[in-house]
Amino acid sequence: MTRVYNSKPIPLHATDEEEAIIRARADERVKTPEPRYSVRRFVVGGMTVMAAAAIVWPSIPRIYESTATLVLRPTNMEGQNDVSEASRQPLDESFIISDLDRLHSVNLAKEVIDIHHLAQDDEFRPKPGATEKAQALVMNFLDVALPQTWAHGFIAPSTDGLLDGDGIANAAAREETQLRENLWHRMVIDRDRQSYTVKVGFRSNDPEKATALTNTLVGAYLKAQVMRKVDDADAMNKLLSDRVDEAKRRAETSQREMEDFLNTSGLIDQGVQISLEAQLSTLSTELANARAQLIDFRTRTDTLTAMKAAGTLDSAPEVLASPTIRQLNQSLTESMSRLAVMPTEARSISRQAEIERDRIVTSVRVEAENWAEREKRLTDEIQKIRQTMVDRRKASLRLDELRLRVDNDTQVLADALTRMKTRGPSTEALKPDAEVLSPATVPDKPVFPILPLYLAGAFGAALLAGAALNASAIRRTTLRLMQQS
Secondary structure: OOOOOOOOOOOOOOOHHHHHHHHHHHHHHHHOOOOOOOHHHHHHHHHHHHHHHHHHHHHOOOEEEEEEEEEEOOOOOHHHOOHHHHHHOOOOHHHHHHHHHHHHOHHHHHHHHHHHOHHHOOOOOOOOOHHHHHHHHHHHHHHHHOOHHHHHHOOOOOHHHHHHOOHHHHHHHHHHHHHHHHHHHOEEEEEOOOOOEEEEEEEEOOHHHHHHHHHHHHHHHHHHHHHHHHHHHHHHHHHHHHHHHHHHHHHHHHHHHHHHHHHHHOOOOOHHHHHHHHHHHHHHHHHHHHHHHHHHHHHHHHHHHHHHHHOOHHHOHHHHOOHHHHHHHHHHHHHHHOOOOOHHHHHHHHHHHHHHHHHHHHHHHHHHHHHHHHHHHHHHHHHHHHHHHHHHHHHHHHHHHHHHHHHHHHHHHHHHHHHHHHHHHHHOOOOOOEEEEEOOOOOOOOOEOOHHHHHHHHHHHHHHHHHHHOHHHHHHHHHHHHHHO
């Protein structure tokens, strides 16, 4: 099978229109020659930049960096004397950051500035701004233009005073703030990985100055940590001292109250209790006897009264035992035995006997009343003794409370004194929360400028300079490539 392709013949010669365009472009090339690459210009430009870099290199200010390596440690008091324990205790990330922020404290900056007199150091002291320079020019002009009397008669106005009315104080404050900012701007704080190791230092044009500033900052930082602990320890010791004074005052007060109570209550005399117990025993015995006698005499009184009322009093034992009654009965018997008895004599003897019997009954009743009175008085006296003993018992209970209070206050005082003594030497053994692993040393190489980087930059600038001298050729090539694409 044979394929047949229908296609137009390809012309071997250009058309008239294309020949016209070619001739026009050839005429343009004749009129404006195309730019060409020049190796000479490239070399001259690059060598010029390299020579300039070599000339500038010695005049570039060197910046030296001196750092000290610190390792942070836990802050508990027990871990200060045991390195292994301090290493085992983890530090919180927030604590580490907060502790590093203390390096930017105003007090540390002020100490570094004062020790090294950085306010007079050209590297750190604030540079006058455009306003201050303009003010100085104006004042110099006024010193020259004004008469001598006027120049000495007026005080030079201050721009700070014209702006805020308190220029001297505010200017000094701003200058001090700017001085601290300059110091902090040159401070270096670099933490190694996620460890507790931190590099602290300064950058300066003078390597010895950078080392001195670093050592001063580290020393002030460690001293500030110790002083914070000393202040805390002093505050704790002050608190403990106040507690000791308070405990001592309470112990003395309770001891004095107990002694006063011993004196006022009479418990200080132990013989009183023994005497009261002996009296109570004796009086109790007498009271028992008195009550027995009272019962006996009351019974006899009641019996005699009943016998008197019944007319049988003559048979009472008391009447029969009375010598007077026996004598009167004998006299009455003798008188009755006589032949002639006078009735008057018999009645007299009977009346005397009746009187004697009434006297016997009365005497028994009076004796019963005496024993009743004795029993009452013994009861009252025993009640008083018992009340006294009850009061002494209550007083002894109160004394036990006072003694317990004295013991407690004495124990509190002893504990406070013991705690104060145990914390006494701790202030002398306080250590900072950081340890210097490697102190700052004088650097022998600057951190800026770095020669390899400087050479790489100079070589790049030389390449750019050589390319800039061939900019037309590069532009032509770029446009041609863009048109072909």
